Amino acid sequence: MDLVFCPLFSGSTGNCCFAAAHDVCILVDAGGSASRIEAALRQVGASLRQIAGVLITHEHIDHIQGVGVLARKGLKIYANEATWQAMLLSGKLGEIPRGSRVVFGTSHSFGLGRLGITPLPISHDAADPVGFVIQGGRRRIALITDTGHLPPAVEEETLGADILMLESNHDIALLEANAHYPLQLKRRILGNKGHLSNDAAAQILPRYAAAGTTHIVLAHLSQENNTPELAFDTAAASLAGHGVELGRQLQLGMSWPHRVGEIWGV
Numbered sequence: 001m002d003l004v005f006c007p008l009f010s011g012s013t014g015n016c017c018f019a020a021a022h023d024v025c026i027l028v029d030a031g032g033s034a035s036r037i038e039a040a041l042r043q044v045g046a047s048l049r050q051i052a053g054v055l056i057t058h059e060h061i062d063h064i065q066g067v068g069v070l071a072r073k074g075l076k077i078y079a080n081e082a083t084w085q086a087m088l089l090s091g092k093l094g095e096i097p098r099g100s101r102v103v104f105g106t107s108h109s110f111g112l113g114r115l116g117i118t119p120l121p122i123s124h125d126a127a128d129p130v131g132f133v134i135q136g137g138r139r140r141i142a143l144i145t146d147t148g149h150l151p152p153a154v155e156e157e158t159l160g161a162d163i164l165m166l167e168s169n170h171d172i173a174l175l176e177a178n179a180h181y182p183l184q185l186k187r188r189i190l191g192n193k194g195h196l197s198n199d200a201a202a203q204i205l206p207r208y209a210a211a212g213t214t215h216i217v218l219a220h221l222s223q224e225n226n227t228p229e230l231a232f233d234t235a236a237a238s239l240a241g242h243g244v245e246l247g248r249q250l251q252l253g254m255s256w257p258h259r260v261g262e263i264w265g266v
C-alpha cells in the first residue's frame with residue numbers, strides 16, 4: 001500500500017483531512033480546534049507528533065481555525081504567499097513561530113518527506129485558493145473542494161488519480177429555497193468562484209472513473225443546503241448512468257462534519 005487517506009471531518013463548518021505514505025503523515029487544512037483534530041487523529045491511529053506538515057488550501061475560517069495553535073505546537077504550516085498574507089491579516093492565527101511558516105508556489109510541486117505535493121489553482125473567492133495532488137510511490141490523491149467550477153487544467157492534472165476527494169457542496173433547489181440565506185450569499189455560492197453543487201460534481205465524476213480513479217469521496221457538504229443522501233444519490237446515479245459498477249470498479253464514500261470518514265489505502 002502506497003497511500004492512506006481519511007477525511008477527519010468535512011463540511012461547510014470545518015475541514016481537515018489526513019494522508020500518509022510509509023512514515024510520512026500530513027494534514028490538509030486545519031478547520032477545527034487543535035484538540036478536535038488531535039481527537040480525530042487518535043481515531044485513525046495517529047497523533048499530532050507524527051504530522052510532518054499541514055497543507056492549507058485557502059484562508060477561509062472553515063479551513064484554518066486550528067492553524068495558529070498547531071503552529072505554536074511546532075507543526076509546519078504550508079501555504080502559498082497570498083494565503084499566508086490573508087491568514088495573517090484575518091487576525092485569526094495569533095503569533096506564528098518563524099520555523100512553522102512554510103511558503104509554496106501555486107503550480108510548483110515540492111516534496112514533503114517521501115510525498116510529492118502539487119498545489120493547483122482553483123476558482124474560489126479567496127486570495128489564491130488551491131487544490132492538491134499528493135503523490136506517494138505510484139499512487140495519487142487529488143483533493144478538490146471550494147471551487148465554483150473545475151478548471152480544465154486541474155482536471156487534466158488530476159484525472160485518474162487513485163483517490164479523488166471532490167466537493168459536492170449543495171443541492172441547487174435546496175439552496176435556492178433557503179429562506180435564511182440572503183440573495184447575495186446564494187449568488188456567491190452558485191457563482192464561478194463559489195462551490196460545486198451536487199449536480200456539478202455528479203457530471204464530473206464519470207470522467208474520473210473512466211480515467212481509472214478507484215476511490216471517490218464527496219466532501220464539503222453544506223449542512224443547510226444539502227443532505228448526505230442527496231449528494232450520494234446524485235453522484236451514484238450519474239456514475240451508474242455511465243456504466244460504472246459501484247462497489248466493484250469504484251468505491252464511492254462520504255465525509256462527515258462531525259465524525260471521521262472511512263480510511264482508504266491504495
Ligand SMILES: [Zn+2]
Pocket residue numbers: 058060124126146
Ligand atoms: Zn472557502
Ligand SMILES: [Zn+2]
Pocket residue numbers: 012015060062063146220
Ligand atoms: Zn470551505
